[in-house]
Amino acid sequence: SQQGEEDPQALSIQEGENATMNCSYKTSINNLQWYRQNSGRGLVHLILIRSNEREKHSGRLRVTLDTSKKSSSLLITASRAADTASYFCATDAEYGNEKLTFGTGTRLTIIP
Amino acid sequence: DAEITQSPRHKITETGRQVTLACHQTWNHNNMFWYRQDLGHGLRLIHYSYGVHDTNKGEVSDGYSVSRSNTEDLPLTLESAASSQTSVYFCASSYDRDRGLYEQYFGPGTRLTVT
Numbered sequence: 385s386q387q388g389e390e391d392p393q394a395l396s397i398q399e400g401e402n403a404t405m406n407c408s409y410k411t412s413i414n415n416l417q418w419y420r421q422n423s424g425r426g427l428v429h430l431i432l433i434r435s436n437e438r439e440k441h442s443g444r445l446r447v448t449l450d451t452s453k454k455s456s457s458l459l460i461t462a463s464r465a466a467d468t469a470s471y472f473c474a475t476d477a478e479y480g481n482e483k484l485t486f487g488t489g490t491r492l493t494i495i496p
Numbered sequence: 497d498a499e500i501t502q503s504p505r506h507k508i509t510e511t512g513r514q515v516t517l518a519c520h521q522t523w524n525h526n527n528m529f530w531y532r533q534d535l536g537h538g539l540r541l542i543h544y545s546y547g548v549h550d551t552n553k554g555e556v557s558d559g560y561s562v563s564r565s566n567t568e569d570l571p572l573t574l575e576s577a578a579s580s581q582t583s584v585y586f587c588a589s590s591y592d593r594d595r596g597l598y599e600q601y602f603g604p605g606t607r608l609t610v611t
Contacts, residue, residue, distance in 0.1 A: 417599060
């Protein structure tokens with residue numbers, strides 16, 4: 385079963401706008417990660433937020449985590465055409481267990 | 497540079513045949529994972545390994561097997577390929593958690609079609 389569910393499933397915005405995608409999960413977590421997948425390629429790690437953190441930044445990326453609501457959001461500011469990709473959240477639910485459970489992803493399209 | 501590779505990149509096989517997908521990483525990671533990716537399901541874990549001679553079943557392990565004889569390789573075998581196993585397969589690896597590093601590194605994927 386999927387631990388994470390992304391919302392929306394697909395998002396199209398104009399270049400330069402901000403893109404926000406959300407992830408909800410079901411069980412307690414240690415960490416939550418976001419990955420990007422360009423068409424036909426493997427996933428690439430973007431950012432990790434720990435369960436005791438509420439917000440984290442990396443370049444144009446901003447991630448928030450609300451453990452009380454079991455949800456996270458990924459904000460990409462000043463979007464570029466190169467940001468067109470699918471974005472997945474992934475959680476690890478058990479301390480000492482290295483497995484990740486991935487959501488179904490958000491397909492982001494940046495319109496030039 | 498360290499990397500993770502998969503071969504073949506594309507494979508067409510017939511129902512009932514045995515198929516092996518290769519995964520090789522030069523990161524010296526202890527942890528290795530196999531996922532399949534299908535529309536509407538995201539990535540689902542098939543098998544994983546935390547080190548040499550260690551293997552574990554994931555969410556969708558039926559019809560698949562793995563073996564880990566060295567650190568670098570985790571081949572995935574479909575014992576008797578079925579049309580339901582048509583998918584894109586990704587291998588990934590990661591450091592041990594005690595290093596404080598949690599991200600997984602993914603290979604480029606293998607597109608498998610079972611006819």
